Amino acid sequence: APLHLSVAASMTNAVEELVALYQQQHPDSPIRPNFASSGALAKQIAQGAPADLFISANPRWMQYLLDEELIAPETVTIVAGNRLVVVGEGAPLTALSDLAPLSRIAIASPKSAPAGRYAQQALEAAGIWKTLVSRMVMAKDVRQALAYTDRGEVAAAFVYKTDALLATQAKIILDVPQSLYPPVQYPMALTLRGARRPEGVAFYAFLQSAAAQEVLARCGFSAAATP
Amino acid sequence: MKLDVDLEKRFGSFHWSAGFSVEGERVGVFGPSGSGKSTLMHMLAGLLKPDSGSIYLDGEPLFDVGRRVNLSPQKRRIGVVFQQAHLFPHLGVERNLLFGYNRLPKEERKVDPAALVPVLGLEPLMGRSVTTLSGGERQRVALGRTLLSSPRLILMDEPLTGLDAERKYQIIPYLKKVFAEFGIPLLFISHSLNEMRLMTEQVLELTQGKLSAQISADALALRRMGSTPDGFTNLMELRAPQVNDGLASCRWGEQEVILSGVNDPTAGMYALSSKDITLFKRHPEATSARNLFRCKVVRLFAAGRRTGVELDCQGQRLVSQVVADAARDLELVAGGDVVAVIKASAFRRLY
Amino acid sequence: MKLDVDLEKRFGSFHWSAGFSVEGERVGVFGPSGSGKSTLMHMLAGLLKPDSGSIYLDGEPLFDVGRRVNLSPQKRRIGVVFQQAHLFPHLGVERNLLFGYNRLPKEERKVDPAALVPVLGLEPLMGRSVTTLSGGERQRVALGRTLLSSPRLILMDEPLTGLDAERKYQIIPYLKKVFAEFGIPLLFISHSLNEMRLMTEQVLELTQGKLSAQISADALALRRMGSTPDGFTNLMELRAPQVNDGLASCRWGEQEVILSGVNDPTAGMYALSSKDITLFKRHPEATSARNLFRCKVVRLFAAGRRTGVELDCQGQRLVSQVVADAARDLELVAGGDVVAVIKASAFRRLY
Amino acid sequence: MFEFSPSDWQAMLLSLQVALSATALSLPFGFFAAYLLVFTRLPGKALFDGIVNLPLVLPPVVVGYLLLLLLGNRGPLGGWLSAMGIQIIFTWKAAVIASMVVGFPLLVRSIRLGMESIDEKLIQAASTLGAPWYDTLMTVILPLSGRALLAGATLMFARSLGEFGATIIIAGNIPGVTQTIPLAIYDYTSTPGGDRMALGLCAVSVTLALAVLLFNEGVINRIRKRGER
Amino acid sequence: MFEFSPSDWQAMLLSLQVALSATALSLPFGFFAAYLLVFTRLPGKALFDGIVNLPLVLPPVVVGYLLLLLLGNRGPLGGWLSAMGIQIIFTWKAAVIASMVVGFPLLVRSIRLGMESIDEKLIQAASTLGAPWYDTLMTVILPLSGRALLAGATLMFARSLGEFGATIIIAGNIPGVTQTIPLAIYDYTSTPGGDRMALGLCAVSVTLALAVLLFNEGVINRIRKRGER
Numbered sequence A: 001a002p003l004h005l006s007v008a009a010s011m012t013n014a015v016e017e018l019v020a021l022y023q024q025q026h027p028d029s030p031i032r033p034n035f036a037s038s039g040a041l042a043k044q045i046a047q048g049a050p051a052d053l054f055i056s057a058n059p060r061w062m063q064y065l066l067d068e069e070l071i072a073p074e075t076v077t078i079v080a081g082n083r084l085v086v087v088g089e090g091a092p093l094t095a096l097s098d099l100a101p102l103s104r105i106a107i108a109s110p111k112s113a114p115a116g117r118y119a120q121q122a123l124e125a126a127g128i129w130k131t132l133v134s135r136m137v138m139a140k141d142v143r144q145a146l147a148y149t150d151r152g153e154v155a156a157a158f159v160y161k162t163d164a165l166l167a168t169q170a171k172i173i174l175d176v177p178q179s180l181y182p183p184v185q186y187p188m189a190l191t192l193r194g195a196r197r198p199e200g201v202a203f204y205a206f207l208q209s210a211a212a213q214e215v216l217a218r219c220g221f222s223a224a225a226t227p
Numbered sequence B, C: 001m002k003l004d005v006d007l008e009k010r011f012g013s014f015h016w017s018a019g020f021s022v023e024g025e026r027v028g029v030f031g032p033s034g035s036g037k038s039t040l041m042h043m044l045a046g047l048l049k050p051d052s053g054s055i056y057l058d059g060e061p062l063f064d065v066g067r068r069v070n071l072s073p074q075k076r077r078i079g080v081v082f083q084q085a086h087l088f089p090h091l092g093v094e095r096n097l098l099f100g101y102n103r104l105p106k107e108e109r110k111v112d113p114a115a116l117v118p119v120l121g122l123e124p125l126m127g128r129s130v131t132t133l134s135g136g137e138r139q140r141v142a143l144g145r146t147l148l149s150s151p152r153l154i155l156m157d158e159p160l161t162g163l164d165a166e167r168k169y170q171i172i173p174y175l176k177k178v179f180a181e182f183g184i185p186l187l188f189i190s191h192s193l194n195e196m197r198l199m200t201e202q203v204l205e206l207t208q209g210k211l212s213a214q215i216s217a218d219a220l221a222l223r224r225m226g227s228t229p230d231g232f233t234n235l236m237e238l239r240a241p242q243v244n245d246g247l248a249s250c251r252w253g254e255q256e257v258i259l260s261g262v263n264d265p266t267a268g269m270y271a272l273s274s275k276d277i278t279l280f281k282r283h284p285e286a287t288s289a290r291n292l293f294r295c296k297v298v299r300l301f302a303a304g305r306r307t308g309v310e311l312d313c314q315g316q317r318l319v320s321q322v323v324a325d326a327a328r329d330l331e332l333v334a335g336g337d338v339v340a341v342i343k344a345s346a347f348r349r350l351y
Numbered sequence D, E: 001m002f003e004f005s006p007s008d009w010q011a012m013l014l015s016l017q018v019a020l021s022a023t024a025l026s027l028p029f030g031f032f033a034a035y036l037l038v039f040t041r042l043p044g045k046a047l048f049d050g051i052v053n054l055p056l057v058l059p060p061v062v063v064g065y066l067l068l069l070l071l072g073n074r075g076p077l078g079g080w081l082s083a084m085g086i087q088i089i090f091t092w093k094a095a096v097i098a099s100m101v102v103g104f105p106l107l108v109r110s111i112r113l114g115m116e117s118i119d120e121k122l123i124q125a126a127s128t129l130g131a132p133w134y135d136t137l138m139t140v141i142l143p144l145s146g147r148a149l150l151a152g153a154t155l156m157f158a159r160s161l162g163e164f165g166a167t168i169i170i171a172g173n174i175p176g177v178t179q180t181i182p183l184a185i186y187d188y189t190s191t192p193g194g195d196r197m198a199l200g201l202c203a204v205s206v207t208l209a210l211a212v213l214l215f216n217e218g219v220i221n222r223i224r225k226r227g228e229r
Ligand SMILES: Nc1ncnc2c1ncn2[C@@H]1O[C@H](COP(=O)(O)OP(=O)(O)OP(=O)(O)O)[C@@H](O)[C@H]1O
Pocket: B011, B012, B013, B014, B031, B032, B033, B034, B035, B036, B037, B038, B039, B040, B083, C132, C133, C134, C135, C136, C137, C162, D228, D229
């Protein structure tokens, strides 16, 4: 049976590359990645959808599956990290407070997307959330916030560094200081079913290998910081 | 057929409420527009639910509020020719005709399509779609469709309107033959007294949802003589036609009738209006009229402003009409003698 | 009205191809089912596009392939009473009736709804929805709707079917009065020779999409004298009506005519069929016929198998018909004397 | 049963407002488009039909992006509008437009079906009675399409209540401003443990739609009763 | 113009397969549901109508979640099916089911409109000619709903081609297995420079739908020509 991966959509690009790489070495062990939002993936797994390995963009959905007792707890690890940046079309900024004069700023909806929550935390830490909140445009996810900037609908957007690489017009104008928000982490784990399968364990190990980490880094992910 | 009906139905201001019991194979329903003829037909066929009452056909309940019987239309097996044709637009002429026929077990198929089609003049239409038929063509297909479904009773709502006289008088004897041959009883709605008299034995007359008379078609025609300019139509069965010198003669009972204006005289049913019979006290000498019959006056009756004169011409019955003055001048009395003069051109062939 | 038509239209196997030019206020279209009557009507009204040809009404082109003219139906202002009523189901009886009327500028409204409604017997229907009307009721509403739109020409496709005789003979004179009064010309389709004779002066006869005859009512009557029982219609202008003892008398030229069957005799045009004139060599004694005229024979002419007899009754012209035998018996020759006998009930009021 | 937050209540109100506006605004356009498709012989009819149906085929998200291209500040229409001082994007108007575009094919198809079943003879009768085409359109075709219009409007309304993909792109998911019920549901389902509230909002949505549906049936039944025979 | 990858071709094929299967499978159910709603007097008709229309009102993602609850291995139906060895979730069958459920209200409404415009007199005529209700259903109502069925099927097909929200939840987004065109478009938008390819897939989707639409129009025109007068 093929190996089923459930991968957060923000890693689509990187995981496709990793799968291709892995298949070169193991052509006889087919892999089926499934890309969707972390929440959708978690609920699919919770309802018994076939999945051997879960990469979440959000530790809370990993926790949800742990609570449902569908994850092999000992396999939970951080596979990659990410950084929050501000993209825009203007000149580079020096601090978050430079955002104050901008007309509209997009963030992913803090309720549904972790990136939005991190952005909110950063702005709160910087003490300017209250002044900006009325000019905030909440997007569905980071990708959409980025699209707004690209089209010039907003002056700036909070996105992940990996997503900023997809931009065609907008450029990174500020690296949000890591001190203002918790580290962005992509937890990975084998499901109970995946943990029983040697192919699963092998691919899990491959993702933590240096070769894999190199691919992730090329796609803009930061190294997996230990939790 | 024995039909026992006693029904109530209210539509806004219209109130159908009538009961009757008829026995006979060919029953007519007559009445002015809006008197409830189609309503009766729909209730009989099971297409309209009466408010209360009952319908019994040959003793079998089709509908009875008291006994909670209400057979579905297809269980009643009552064929209907609607006032409008209501053909199936997605089927061709042929499949419309055979719709009911094909649903019958073989042994219950009484009417043969091959025999019916030429009578209705449908041959040239057989491959056609029904959506492009002319008004009369539609009506004929609808008639054929119902006949071919061999129902146990046929209801016809003005089936012959829109047909030219020639076609109409070709269809009527065929219909009568079919009905007689296969014992299919008929309930016939029409505004034409002539059609009514040709097709039916008994007539139910409706007025505003009530039964106002249940009489023979002839009696009805006599009663209505005064109110139409057409007079009463005498129906004469003529036999043994002969042609002499461009003039046809036929036997009518014991007598000979000379008629013209009929290209190819055949035995059959002829119509003669009461207006076309002139009465003389004595035999007139030379006249252009070809037919002179010595008759006895059976009775006189009022017909509007005119007087109807029922005559006995050596066993044959004839109805004439005269103005009141003339009745006096001719000293017409029941039992008296009189000469009826009829022009050869006054006869109209029906079939 | 002057109508010049020359059209071609093909539908599968049916091929309409006829040209004619008529002048007259009341034109009939006659022909068997499927002969193309409704097709002609639809082309005239602009509802069906002919393949080629032209239609000119009073010299104005309504359609002309050569000149690329094809007026839209509402520009033609030709009113149509369809074979089926085609009422607007979402409008009540009243709003159906007034649909065209309300769209007319005030000065072009010729027919008064208040006068029309009682004639058509529509008073009890005024508040009703049209979806529940009976067949005859629908037909009457459709007729009223078209009349009230005061078109410059009215086409009627069997408008009187489904009406009882009483209503029909009440409507016909009203229609004719309206048409005459407001100068609305009429093209009238019917299968009923009776209706046709009452409503029209001239008839176009169609056979399978071709014009087989175009004759004035007079000529048609003369032609049919030999082959139909209907005879020739004498048109008689009667004046100064008087009523005595339920019998009306009128002046006809120098003479007096007694007529019955006319409820309320008025001066006007009356019809008398040639068949209703019986000729006698000498004055007959007592007869039920009320009118005896001494005439001179003007000429004799062949009419099919019969002989037409043109008479001069003290300056008035009359045409009678006799069978060949009778002409011999009566020793009829041009210039000879003869007595014409006519029943009082033989006269039909036209208008 | 459910304790809705103030922003949930706002979402419900907004959804209702958006769905009603989108339906009301689309009806005349939908009616006219259906008329063009059924009764006229335009040369580019097939193309027009295709364009009308486009939003049906594309995932709503794609429709949203295309609308963003058109109505964004740098888009051809959006630029002109913003020069006139009219802001569409990120306002509730954008949500209305998204619903209109996405529901339009459904509306048009409903009305078309109704129009196609109108007896041509009635239209002919109207024209012989002297009604020009626009008169016939308003006094015969419009009332006789009534049931289909109603069905189309209901469809449109229901579809608007559920519209998510295009709305979130051109209107954004701004609580209290552009957050309609589906967007609020999305926020809830993206949070572990938010399912209960999401379900609550679903129930509200369904209730609203059912109410409109029953109203529709009621009106149709009344129409039908009028025509009973 | 566009150089599609093998998985893109697979997505197109799969989309076609899913849309066709969903349409074909829904037609009989849709026809029957419409029949029940139009011609019968069930007691729970309004409720039934509501349930049929439910998927229209809810955002497709919610419909997807509800289907997941029902058909997942832990769901009531899914558990039973998986005990029988039938796997629905994460297979193309799930995509078909998602499309069927989401498009069903559109289909039923189309057919209903068609059925409601059938002249009742024809059904009466059929019954007086001896046809029982099921016979009338198949030989009169079915053919006379033909145009509406076709319109409904087209609607369903088009909607299936664009279906994203419910599909990604119960079928997953697995390239080559359950990835239909909308899901592939979604993936492309997560890839640097993927917009062009996304546009290409949109174009394919639109072309497919337009082809079906034109086919539909063609058939309808032929039906209409037959009935011309
Ligand atoms: N659903 C209804 N609501 C109100 N009135 C109705 C309804 N159905 C029929 N009527 C009325 O009942 C009366 C009888 O109708 P019916 O169709 O039986 O007449 P009819 O005798 O067949 O007339 P016609 O010769 O004109 O066809 C008419 O006045 C008609 O308008």
